[in-house]
Amino acid sequence: MQPGNWDAEWVTGCWLTALPNWLDCADVPRGDTVLSGLRVLVTRTPERAGDLVAGLRDRGAEPVLAPMHQAAAVAGQEARDLSQLVRTVADADAREWLVFTSVNTVRALQAVVEGADGGSPDSSRHDQALDLGEHLAQAVAGGLQIAAVGAATARAARNAGLPVHLVPPPEQSSAAGLVNVWPHAAEVNQPTATGPAVVYLPQSAWARATLRDGLEAKGWRVETAVAYRMVDFPAASPLTEVTSTGSVAVWDPHRAREELARGTVDAVVATAPSLLWALFASTDGKPPAPAVTVEPMACAVMGEPTLNAAQELGLKAVAATVPDTAGLLDALEHAVKENRA
DSSP states (O other), X not given: OOTTXXXXXXXXXXXXXXXXXXXXXXXXXXXXXXXTTOEEEEOSOGGGOHHHHHHHHHTTOEEEEOOOEEXXXXXXXXXXXXXXXXXXXXXXXXXXXXXXXXXXHHHHHHHHHHHHHTTOXXXXXXXXXXOHHHHTHHHHHTTOEXXXXXXXXXXXXXXXXXXXXXXXXXXXXXXXXXXXXXXXXXHHXXXXXOSOOEEEEEEXXXXXXXXXXXXXXXXOEEEEEEEEEEEESSOSSBSSOOOOOTTOEEOOHHHHHHHHHHTOOOEEEESSHHHHHHHHTOSSSOOSSOSSOOOXXXXXXXXXXXXXXXHHTTOEEEEOSSSSHHHHHHHHHHHHHHHHO
16 A cells, blocks of 8 residues: 555554553553543554553553654755754754754654664664764764753653753743753853854754744754654654554544544543644644534643643643653543542
């Protein structure tokens, strides 16, 4: 089947293949919990949902995946611009920063490095691709600083072989939170330095200007590049290939909206505003009113922007106090209790 010809039946069925053993172990709940017996719609893509699916099952819930979007590699001029940014960062010095705003951004830069260096005839590693940390090792040794918007993104950067020098507190894991803890350029640069210090900011094509504008206001020159695009799931050229979702049901957007309208979904988990608007409204942006009308339901979200989107849609949402799986699960239990009150 050619990319672009996926139909709803294929999307729903093809992903229901061999279940990883670590998910099998989660089929037995730990006992009655607030989430026991609830059907929970998870808007994450399969490759990002494993821990959350296991946690929901452990608490007695029935998780269903309804990925709205998936990160896709850039092409054409955007790909050339991203490659140029990576080359420039590799020559960066102590007055420069590289910022990661998502796990997908780390993956996008790693893909660029693998495409440029992996398996080249002159490589001492022969058929092994360089990782991002090796590619930027000289710049890091020369003083390049690296920032991440939150704990998960910082972990992905470290797994790629990079140090992380700045992460906002867990309760401020957002672009605005990173701006809050970011130093003014004049505070960290020598008085003899000429020109503004530079921040390299690869990001989603959908990224808002919050981080760029905030850093520029603090005296930094910001160089941006589109690192990836969020497209309808499943993407033809995903940053990460999905091999299996185990026994977890996967609904396409049409099926997800139908089930929401029927009232067969008890709760929703979302980690980005765009996912909620795509699920309840449309993929073309925020309309005047939701396309799906449902009774108020429990909703757990990550981050203040997602919380705001949920509230605008009429969902009784609770934001995770810690931006990780455990935080989302605790927020969902809280939301369910509030919804029942």
